[in-house]
Amino acid sequence: MEADSMTMAIVAAFLVSLPVLYRLLFASAGNKTSRKALPPGSFGLPVVGHTLSLLRALRANTAEDWLRRRAAAYGPVSRLSLFRYRTAFLVGPSANRFVFTSPALTTMNSEAFSRMVGRRTVRDVVGDEHARVRAMMVQFLRLDAVKRHVAGMDAEVQRHLDSHWRGRGSVAVMPSMKTLTFDVMSTVLFGLGMSRDGADVRRELSAEFQQLVQGIWAVPLNLPFTRFSRCLAASRRGRRAVAGVIEERRAKLEQGESSPADDIITHMLSKGLPDEEITDNVMFLMVAAHDTTAALITFLLRHLDANKDAYAKVLQEQEEIARRKAAGEALSWDDLCRMRYTWAAAMETLRMVPPAFSMLRKALQDVEYGGYVIPKGWQVMYSTNMTHWSPAIFPDPGRFDPARFEDPSAIPPYGFVPFGGGARICPGNEFAKVETLVTVHHIVTRFRWKLAAGCDGSFSRSPIPYPSQGLLIDIEPIDHGNTSR
Numbered sequence: 001m002e003a004d005s006m007t008m009a010i011v012a013a014f015l016v017s018l019p020v021l022y023r024l025l026f027a028s029a030g031n032k033t034s035r036k037a038l039p040p041g042s043f044g045l046p047v048v049g050h051t052l053s054l055l056r057a058l059r060a061n062t063a064e065d066w067l068r069r070r071a072a073a074y075g076p077v078s079r080l081s082l083f084r085y086r087t088a089f090l091v092g093p094s095a096n097r098f099v100f101t102s103p104a105l106t107t108m109n110s111e112a113f114s115r116m117v118g119r120r121t122v123r124d125v126v127g128d129e130h131a132r133v134r135a136m137m138v139q140f141l142r143l144d145a146v147k148r149h150v151a152g153m154d155a156e157v158q159r160h161l162d163s164h165w166r167g168r169g170s171v172a173v174m175p176s177m178k179t180l181t182f183d184v185m186s187t188v189l190f191g192l193g194m195s196r197d198g199a200d201v202r203r204e205l206s207a208e209f210q211q212l213v214q215g216i217w218a219v220p221l222n223l224p225f226t227r228f229s230r231c232l233a234a235s236r237r238g239r240r241a242v243a244g245v246i247e248e249r250r251a252k253l254e255q256g257e258s259s260p261a262d263d264i265i266t267h268m269l270s271k272g273l274p275d276e277e278i279t280d281n282v283m284f285l286m287v288a289a290h291d292t293t294a295a296l297i298t299f300l301l302r303h304l305d306a307n308k309d310a311y312a313k314v315l316q317e318q319e320e321i322a323r324r325k326a327a328g329e330a331l332s333w334d335d336l337c338r339m340r341y342t343w344a345a346a347m348e349t350l351r352m353v354p355p356a357f358s359m360l361r362k363a364l365q366d367v368e369y370g371g372y373v374i375p376k377g378w379q380v381m382y383s384t385n386m387t388h389w390s391p392a393i394f395p396d397p398g399r400f401d402p403a404r405f406e407d408p409s410a411i412p413p414y415g416f417v418p419f420g421g422g423a424r425i426c427p428g429n430e431f432a433k434v435e436t437l438v439t440v441h442h443i444v445t446r447f448r449w450k451l452a453a454g455c456d457g458s459f460s461r462s463p464i465p466y467p468s469q470g471l472l473i474d475i476e477p478i479d480h481g482n483t484s485r
Ligand code: HEM
Pocket: 100, 107, 122, 123, 134, 137, 141, 185, 285, 288, 289, 290, 292, 293, 296, 354, 355, 356, 359, 360, 417, 418, 419, 420, 421, 423, 424, 425, 426, 427, 428, 429, 431, 432
């Protein structure tokens, strides 16, 4: 009796669970997704979708509120329409992990970016092809390569401060740092700067790229007087200049006057990368390497001005390093290793003002996330800044506190993503770090600064953060007495 009812119960349980078992066993991946719902939300207006609304918000620096409102209304997975793509917008560290590591997603650039920079950049290739092109860049960007350039960067930074800061009463920081980072990159990665020719090409390219970067997230309408048409014209001139450099490098390589280790272009030529791909990748690197780092240094100075405790610690750290150097002696790798607090302050700046708003992905196939299906061909977007301003990850997120980064292991995985993550993580992060530390060392030990009257430190995004008035500061040289360096 007892046993019978037991059997009955088991049979009944079995029958009840049959539909579940059936689904587990037989519902294949193929049609499983079609039963899942699309993320909640809306696609907005026909054609323009949410593009104009988000771009306006970026310029007004309210994009954060814009995204926050969507997340509040629809939850951590929602849909919208951006740059004519149906887009899934994901929020939170586990969403970031999905974006950076899911094999169902690949990188994509905005249409405006592709038309200006090219469609065969490192971000447009996948699998082995991606690994091959990335390796050519990493050859010049990995730590031991960057270490060899500390002294070269040091010279470039000092030259820049001598000609753009010394003797002046005020400086617009962002334009100055854009010129500096462009020059450093041109010299170190592309060998433009050793000769008089190099310096000329560099100046020409720098002007074109200042224009070009403003169109990265523009509406790609090539009509007279649009922002995009101006940027596209600049990119065409930039491409011609880059193509000229490639020709000159090829001639040198063929005549045995150069070696693949000299610069990225010669290296790519020696690996047989087609010319158009070299041009696209050089264009890409020139965009990727200069504005981002310029924004980091600029906003670091901004935060140090507003946070005197942090400034005092940075100053002390840097002066201690300066005291160990002989007059005119360049910084070394060992010196940079002693800049721990300064780098924590830079990380805190990357947290509060991440240069990259969001990097776009595209679904290669239907893929599920958070209980919803993201159909093949959709764009996927996350938010760096929303992650970095999440009180669950960084308590009291509005407070500038470099101490958060004194123990980086305390930060949850994918909770701090200024450089992205996964196989596509920024390969230029060591380069950016060294460049930032060298620059901050010389600025902090040579000048005192404060925001100029009328400059409030506010900023807009396009999508790189750009401070109003370029962050205009009043500067004053620091008198080192007899120990002048
Ligand atoms: C503070 C400075 C910088 C920031 C915040 C930054 C940020 C980023 C981010 C977020 C990505 C995308 C990762 C992804 O899609 O998951 C990226 C990619 C990339 N960055 Fe940077 N970057 C910086 C400096 C640099 C520099 C100095 C270089 C080169 C010298 C560089 C070269 C690249 C390249 C080549 C990629 C594409 C990698 C790939 O698709 O495999 N970046 N960067």
